[in-house]
Amino acid sequence: xxxxxxxxxxxxxxxxxxxxxxxxxxxxxxxxxxxxxxxxxxxxxxxxxxxxxxxxxxxxxxxxxxxxxxxxxxxxxxxxxxxxxxxxxxxxxxxxxxxxxxxxxxxxxxxx
Amino acid sequence: xxxxxxxxxxxxxxxxxxxxxxxxxxxxxxxxxxxxxxxxxxxxxxxxxxxxxxxxxxxxxxxxxxxxxxxxxxxxxxxxxxxxxxxxxxxxxxxxxxxxxxxxxxxxxxxxxxxxxxxxxxxxxxxxxxxxxxxxxxxxxxxxxxxxxxxxxxxxxxxxxxxxxxxxxxxxxxxxxxxxxxxxxxxxxxxxxxxxxxxxxxxxxxxxxxxxxxxxxxxxxxxxxxxxxxxxxxxxxxxxxxxxxxxxxxxxxxxxxxxxxxxxxxxxxxxxxxxxxxxxxxxxxxxxxxxxxxxxxxxxxxxxxxxxxxxxxxxxxxxxxxxxxxxxxxxxxxxxxxxxxxxxxxxxxxxxxxxxxxxxxxxxxxxxxxxxxxxxxxxxxxxxxxxxxxxxxxxxxxxxxxxxxxxxxxxxxxxxxxxxxxxxxxxxxxxxxxxxxxxxxxxxxxxxxxxxxxxxxxxxxxxxxxxxxxxxxxxxxxxxxxxxxxxxxxxxxxxxxxxxxxx
Numbered sequence: 049x050x051x052x053x054x055x056x057x058x059x060x061x062x063x064x065x066x067x068x069x070x071x072x073x074x075x076x077x078x079x080x081x082x083x084x085x086x087x088x089x090x091x092x093x094x095x096x097x098x099x100x101x102x103x104x105x106x107x108x109x110x111x112x113x114x115x116x117x118x119x120x121x122x123x124x125x126x127x128x129x130x131x132x133x134x135x136x137x138x139x140x141x142x143x144x145x146x147x148x149x150x151x152x153x154x155x156x157x158x159x160x
Numbered sequence: 161x162x163x164x165x166x167x168x169x170x171x172x173x174x175x176x177x178x179x180x181x182x183x184x185x186x187x188x189x190x191x192x193x194x195x196x197x198x199x200x201x202x203x204x205x206x207x208x209x210x211x212x213x214x215x216x217x218x219x220x221x222x223x224x225x226x227x228x229x230x231x232x233x234x235x236x237x238x239x240x241x242x243x244x245x246x247x248x249x250x251x252x253x254x255x256x257x258x259x260x261x262x263x264x265x266x267x268x269x270x271x272x273x274x275x276x277x278x279x280x281x282x283x284x285x286x287x288x289x290x291x292x293x294x295x296x297x298x299x300x301x302x303x304x305x306x307x308x309x310x311x312x313x314x315x316x317x318x319x320x321x322x323x324x325x326x327x328x329x330x331x332x333x334x335x336x337x338x339x340x341x342x343x344x345x346x347x348x349x350x351x352x353x354x355x356x357x358x359x360x361x362x363x364x365x366x367x368x369x370x371x372x373x374x375x376x377x378x379x380x381x382x383x384x385x386x387x388x389x390x391x392x393x394x395x396x397x398x399x400x401x402x403x404x405x406x407x408x409x410x411x412x413x414x415x416x417x418x419x420x421x422x423x424x425x426x427x428x429x430x431x432x433x434x435x436x437x438x439x440x441x442x443x444x445x446x447x448x449x450x451x452x453x454x455x456x457x458x459x460x461x462x463x464x465x466x467x468x469x470x471x472x473x474x475x476x477x478x479x480x481x482x483x484x485x486x487x488x489x490x491x492x493x494x495x496x497x498x499x500x501x502x503x504x505x506x507x508x509x510x511x512x513x514x515x516x517x518x519x520x521x522x523x524x525x526x527x528x529x530x531x532x533x534x535x536x537x538x539x540x541x542x543x544x545x546x547x548x549x550x551x552x553x554x555x556x557x558x559x560x561x562x563x564x565x566x567x568x569x570x571x572x573x574x575x576x577x578x579x580x581x582x583x584x585x586x587x588x589x590x591x592x593x594x595x596x597x598x599x600x601x602x603x604x605x606x607x608x609x610x611x612x613x614x615x616x617x618x619x620x621x622x623x624x625x626x627x628x629x630x631x632x633x634x635x636x637x638x639x640x641x642x643x644x645x646x647x648x649x650x651x652x653x654x655x656x657x658x659x660x661x662x663x
Binding site (some may be wrong): 100128 | 415504525540541623
């Protein structure tokens with residue numbers, strides 16, 4: 049069954065991508081076309097076929113000691129924060145997470 | 161004095177090591193070629209001139225104090241703009257990362273620098289590597305140096321075009337479904353996707369984590385082998401859990417004859433209805449060139465090849481959706497201003513930051529992973545992946561390498577692909593290789609008799625038999641040269657001598 053505009057709006061909400069009306073129409077049309085292209089996947093007899101999730105899946109997982117900065121990977125605070133749009137002291141700054149719209153939670157550019 | 165684009169990477173490294181010219185002179189010649197050729201090619205998103213000259217000067221200092229020089233001493237290289245290099249931005253050709261400064265350097269980049277290479281810039285690509293033409297770059301298009309009315313292919317189109325235009329002798333790209341091999345084919349250069357795990361992805365912005373692999377472009381097979389040596393010489397990278405060790409002996413047996421090597425051909429693919437007549441003819445010549453050197457052609461089958469596109473466009477978007485969830489406008493990337501809640505900030509940041517194709521792939525991935533849909537597409541796609549992998553296993557019991565088309569046609573014109581799904585069909589001959597994790601390489605085999613654009617043959621080999629694959633690639637290159645079809649090292653004629661004199 050084809051996806052409706054409402055279905056695609058729900059998918060976009062889930063994907064956290066705000067779409068305008070024109071985009072919603074375009075994406076509805078695209079998704080239905082793309083899903084049609086995927087149908088061959090459903091035409092094979094796959095009973096008993098073990099899925100392969102990874103090309104080298106039969107190899108062991110790689111473990112590392114639980115120690116900080118074993119390879120000098122930890123970024124300096126200023127580097128780690130350097131690409132963020134809003135920061136305060138040693139932290140990334142975000143608007144209200146629970147959605148109560150507190151003014152203090154609003155985005156502010158590089159407050160520190 | 162020679163022009164920079166007449167020299168291979170090996171010749172440049174040799175010349176710098178012997179003192180025929182300095183690394184700074186080479187860097188200046190490369191930057192000069194870039195300045196003269198970029199207005200028409202537009203392969204680069206960022207030219208790192210100061211960084212290039214500073215690193216080249218260090219190479220010259222090393223030589224002055226008789227310190228050992230690396231195998232890529234003074235060789236100008238370009239990196240696809242999804243690879244981190246401190247001192248440059250890493251934009252992925254996206255508004256999302258337009259101002260993103262690389263906070264660390266990717267292992268693949270560092271290994272070329274460790275071998276003495278000079279980084280001249282970051283190259284254009286389809287946004288987040290979603291595409292086959294580089295047209296989805298948020299910043300500008302890149303033109304094919306063989307005909308600037310045509311696309312360079314993608315997603316690593318900038319890297320392929322920079323090498324084809326003679327701006328650099330080698331460049332790195334990444335290949336999730338053909339993104340090194342197809343642009344190499346369109347631009348008449350050699351492009352290799354190593355076996356999954358051979359090259360570290362640490363510091364490369366992820367697209368499809370079970371598919372992505374980094375690899376080199378060069379104008380001849382031996383430069384690709386030289387670059388592969390530098391990429392693997394440091395051994396397994398502990399910073400990438402999928403990284404595998406591989407010996408750096410790519411040049412050792414490169415010139416060995418291929419007598420007795422079994423080359424698998426799949427008739428249904430060599431005669432596929434999507435193939436243009438000129439590509440079909442050129443592929444027949446490529447087979448003949450290997451046969452003339454004693455290789456044996458054997459008929460093999462990949463029974464589930466036709467399902468590869470469907471499997472790929474389930475697995476790829478699903479993995480892309482997971483990977484790109486990190487772009488939330490908080491830690492890095494575009495942040496929409498004046499939002500009341502985090503959810504609103506995330507949705508608006510992603511709406512502005514991502515272009516149309518990046519949105520399409522993520523929405524498709526989000527849908528495919530949704531409860532109830534997962535069992536209909538994602539799980540079966542991974543089962544089909546098993547079937548494709550088994551097909552390859554069976555085929556490689558009967559042959560050492562496979563020879564198949566790289567792309568259905570030569571490079572198409574801008575805007576010619578009218579729909580996203582039409583563009584996806586471009587990947588028909590390349591994506592099964594990523595699904596199985598095998599090695600693949602495209603070798604130029606001449607110009608199309610109708611289009612006068614480059615055509616390549618694609619060779620695929622079993623996982624971790626990358627050395628054998630490159631040896632056959634070299635034999636094919638040699639054969640096509642002897643047949644007068646393609647000269648290794650050739651630069652797109654319109655750009656060959658513009659700027660770039662090694663003074």
